[in-house]
């Protein structure tokens with residue numbers, strides 16, 4: 246069945262990349278609305294068609310508005326099985342980072358069932374896409390299963406692998422609390438690129454060659470966050486998927502390529 250949220254929920258805080266204050270209200274929406282962003286009277290459907298940037302986040306642009314870093318709230322809604330909602334940015338252009346995970350979002354969401362059937366897509370053919378040393382394999386399946394390998398050529402980081410069949414309960418407990426992350430050796434370069442202007446120990450897991458500087462919520466928190474990200478990115482295909490997605494070191498750019506392929510298969 247389709248679902249929305251029981252009541253509007255408000256979130257505020259700084260955006261991780263812009264470093265500026267944002268206020269967002271997630272509102273219930275009627276059946277068949279889908280997930281739509283709105284700001285200043287204009288709106289953007291949460292669709293791969295409106296993605297214009299995937300560098301360390303997913304940014305959408307359409308009409309006169311742009312929405313930056315939409316992947317974590319989209320992941321949360323998708324992971325919790327919410328099919329209809331209006332995400333309204335009252336202030337700012339970026340989704341508030343909160344603690345860098347989906348925790349604050351999932352803790353506030355109350356699910357409201359709706360009468361209509363959900364749009365479910367069960368791919369029948371495998372898809373295999375690659376970019377440099379990253380890859381995604383999609384295989385037909387009876388449920389949504391995500392497997393992921395995270396690996397970095399960074400001293401002290403041991404490759405991580407995780408595989409989960411995604412249900413709202415699994416998402417809530419195993420995926421949502423995992424924070425975005427970076428390595429101390431990357432911070433200066435990212436800041437010079439104009440990214441992570443609002444990044445801090447409060448909204449990201451920071452690691453150096455000896456491990457986490459601000460504690461771990463799971464021993465394999467980074468790979469779980471990569472799963473959170475890919476769920477947010479495939480949400481841009483606009484349907485509930487039944488398939489097995491195996492990501493190997495993939496990031497937003499390749500994840501969005503998969504969403505684009507899936508959307509093309511649909512239409």
Ligand SMILES: [Zn+2]
Pocket residue numbers: 316317425470473474
């Ligand atoms: Zn992320």
